[in-house]
Amino acid sequence: MAAFPEIEKISYEGPESHNPLAFRHYDADAVIEGRSMKEHLRFSVVYWHTFRGAGADPFGPGCAERAWQLEDGSVDDAIRRAEMAFEFIEKLGAPYYAFHDRDIAPEGKTLQETNQNLDAVAEALSQLQSSTGIKLLWGTANLFSNKRYMHGAATSPNADAFAFAAAQVKKALEITNQLGGEGYTFWGGREGYQNLWNTDMKRELDHLAQLLHMAVDYAKEIGFEGQFYIEPKPKEPTKHQYDSDAAACINFLRAYDLENHLKLNLETNHATLAGHTMMHEMDTAGSQGMLGSIDANTGDELLGWDTDQFPTNVYLTTQCMLMLLKYGGFKSGGVNFDAKVRRESFEPIDLFHAHIGGMDAFAAGLKIAAAIRADGELARLLSERYASWDSGVGAAIEKGEHSLKTLEAYMLEKGEADANTSGRQEMLENLINRYVY
Ligand code: XUL
Ligand code: CO
Numbered sequence: 001m002a003a004f005p006e007i008e009k010i011s012y013e014g015p016e017s018h019n020p021l022a023f024r025h026y027d028a029d030a031v032i033e034g035r036s037m038k039e040h041l042r043f044s045v046v047y048w049h050t051f052r053g054a055g056a057d058p059f060g061p062g063c064a065e066r067a068w069q070l071e072d073g074s075v076d077d078a079i080r081r082a083e084m085a086f087e088f089i090e091k092l093g094a095p096y097y098a099f100h101d102r103d104i105a106p107e108g109k110t111l112q113e114t115n116q117n118l119d120a121v122a123e124a125l126s127q128l129q130s131s132t133g134i135k136l137l138w139g140t141a142n143l144f145s146n147k148r149y150m151h152g153a154a155t156s157p158n159a160d161a162f163a164f165a166a167a168q169v170k171k172a173l174e175i176t177n178q179l180g181g182e183g184y185t186f187w188g189g190r191e192g193y194q195n196l197w198n199t200d201m202k203r204e205l206d207h208l209a210q211l212l213h214m215a216v217d218y219a220k221e222i223g224f225e226g227q228f229y230i231e232p233k234p235k236e237p238t239k240h241q242y243d244s245d246a247a248a249c250i251n252f253l254r255a256y257d258l259e260n261h262l263k264l265n266l267e268t269n270h271a272t273l274a275g276h277t278m279m280h281e282m283d284t285a286g287s288q289g290m291l292g293s294i295d296a297n298t299g300d301e302l303l304g305w306d307t308d309q310f311p312t313n314v315y316l317t318t319q320c321m322l323m324l325l326k327y328g329g330f331k332s333g334g335v336n337f338d339a340k341v342r343r344e345s346f347e348p349i350d351l352f353h354a355h356i357g358g359m360d361a362f363a364a365g366l367k368i369a370a371a372i373r374a375d376g377e378l379a380r381l382l383s384e385r386y387a388s389w390d391s392g393v394g395a396a397i398e399k400g401e402h403s404l405k406t407l408e409a410y411m412l413e414k415g416e417a418d419a420n421t422s423g424r425q426e427m428l429e430n431l432i433n434r435y436v437y
Contacts, residue, residue, distance in 0.1 A: 003067040003084035004348060009091050010356060020353060026363035028093060032370045033325065040324075041362055042334030044096035044137040047103040049308065050351060051085045055343035064346045073106045075117050079124040086128040092355050096137035098185075098336050101172045102145060111164070115171050122175045129179060137183060137334045138229065138265075138293070139176030141168045144189025144237070154211035155191040155204035155242065162207060169215050177224040182332045183293060184224070185265050186212065187231035192238030205242060209256035216261045227332035229265035229292045232281070234274040236306050245274040246284040253290075263292030267338055268316070269299040269306050279319040286327035293333025294320065296358060310339040310354040314436060317365025318372075325369055335362050368435045377431060381424065388418065 013022040028038040054062025054069055062069075068084040070077035082104065089097055105121040108114040129135060143153035143165045151157055153165035176184050191208055193199040216228065230253065234244040243249050246264055253259040264285045271281040278294075285291040298311045311317060324330065337358050341350045372378050388394045393410055396402055402410075411417075 001067065001080070001084075003087055004091060004352075007091055007349070007352060010093055010352065021356065023356060023363070024360050025367065026359045032366060033373070035329070037363055037366060038095060040321075040329060040366055041359070042096060042137070042330050043094040043359055043362075044098050044334045044336040045085075045089050045092065045094050045355065046336060046338050047085065047097060047099035049338065049340035050088070050355075051081060052103050053340050055341070055346060057343055060343075063343065064341075065348060067348070075105065075120045078105050078117070078121045082121060082124050082128060086132050086134060088351065089134050090132045092352065092359075094134070094355070094359070096135050096182075096334050096336070098137045098139070100140050100142040101168060101175065102142040107146070111167060118171060118175055122178055126179055136176065136179045136181040137336055138185045138226070139172055139179070139181045139183075140185040140187065141165070141172035142189070143168060149190055152190045152192070152204070152238075154208040155188075157200075162211065166211060166214060169211065170218055173215060173218055173224055174222060176226065177219075177222055181224075181226050183227040183229055183265075184215070184219070185229040185231055185293075186215075186262070187233065187265075188241055188243045190237055191243065192235075192241035194239050205252065205256075208242060209252070209258065212256070212258055212262065216258070227292055228262040229333070230262050231265040231267060231270070231295065232274065233267065233270040233306075236273065245271070245276060246281045246290070250285070250288055250290055259290070263333075264290050265293045265295060265333065265336075266291070267295035267297060268311065268320075269297050269308055270295075272299040272301075273304075273306060277319070278316065279323055282320065282323035282327075286323055291324075291327050291333075293330065294324075294335055295338035296320070296335045296362065297337065297339035308339050310337065310341070310358045312357050312361050314361055314364050314368065315432075317361045318368045318432070318436060319365075321362065321365040321369035322372060325373060371435045372432070375435070378428070381428065381431075385421070385423075 007021065011022055012027040013019055013024065015024050017024050026037060029036050032040060051068055054064040054066060056062040068081035070081060101118060104125065105117040108117055143149055148161050148164055149156065151161065154162055156162055173184060193201070230243055230249050232243045232245045232249045233241050235241055242252070246266060249264055250259070253262055266278065266281045266285060268278040271278045282291060296311050297308045298313060298316060300307050300309065337355060339354065339358065341354045389398055
């Protein structure tokens with residue numbers, strides 16, 4: 001059964017198009033900086049919001065009309081849903097998708113039954129991948145919905161919750177590997193705390209690192225060569241999530257010898273919740289060689305929670321693409337739309353509008369970022385700002401030729417530092433707008 005019989009494959013019609021079911025900027029094969037847009041952006045559709053979400057919020061149940069909102073929770077239903085999911089992704093023209101284990105297959109009465117369900121659906125997904133050419137960007141395990149994880153999974157005070165999580169990660173890794181997944185993500189669902197009076201933070205962090213090491217070891221054992229990611233988020237559902245932001249994650253990975261095995265999967269709305277911009281998070285990760293993938297969405301500045309809206313702000317996507325190009329583009333990651341339509345957008349076609357808008361915003365951001373780079377004015381002004389480091393005392397400090405003593409001697413002789421120059425923030429903001437509109 002087709003879920004979208006009335007919708008044709010979405011095509012590129014160019015910036016002048018008024019067709020809401022066409023791309024105005026995303027021209028998959030157009031080449032920018034030597035790579036096609038498709039290769040730069042590596043768009044991915046998420047299973048959880050797009051095929052499992054129905055718009056529930058704390059005040060009411062889901063009310064979205066979805067042909068795949070099937071009732072009996074059987075494996076057959078899950079397979080029919082997968083077929084409809086692939087119909088959507090194929091018509092959209094996104095090359096990738098991403099899932100949690102529990103998104104794709106129903107949980108059985110026992111772990112064994114659950115794993116069999118996963119095997120059956122993975123078989124169907126594998127066939128759908130071959131017939132459509134759609135690939136798995138990353139897989140993950142849902143270690144937060146089941147009540148056994150009420151105190152966390154890897155960081156639970158209950159060792160059996162940890163053990164169950166480990167079993168789940170093992171299976172999720174196997175499925176991801178079987179489906180040729182290019183990555184595997186850890187988002188720390190309930191890995192955090194509500195209250196420090198009942199929390200042994202050090203022990204919990206040690207346990208989290210242990211689970212990650214077990215995953216790294218098992219990946220080697222089964223020959224999984226995809227990239228592992230950790231996804232920062234500062235709060236929600238816990239008051240304080242351990243993976244709070246890019247800097248905290250990098251510190252955690254380094255403290256536990258994991259920095260060579262995981263990179264970061266950065267999400268825009270999580271950056272906002274952490275009091276950062278996405279550009280900040282991408283620069284923080286990129287400058288440390290840890291930029292892996294992005295969960296592309298946006299929050300609402302008037303709301304303090306993770307609203308996971310589709311990104312439509314071209315200024316934001318320009319910043320993302322500038323950072324991405326600066327750090328050499330994606331290796332294994334992609335632009336993964338961890339985003340959901342609003343509860344009021346309950347019709348299936350809204351899913352197309354949402355994804356088309358996100359893809360176009362990123363494609364426009366890519367074009368603008370490439371224009372900024374090609375013009376070179378921003379880069380020139382930036383290097384001018386740091387010119388004092390290119391020769392003289394600056395260059396010598398960078399080379400490690402100075403100490404506190406020699407710099408004191410230098411300043412005693414010189415008497416005063418050279419005059420500062422303006423930061424030119426407003427001029428640079430105007431310069432960026434020259435490319436944006
Ligand atoms: C939660 C979130 C997750 C991860 C995958 O805020 O972003 O959906 O991306 O577990
Ligand atoms: Co996410």
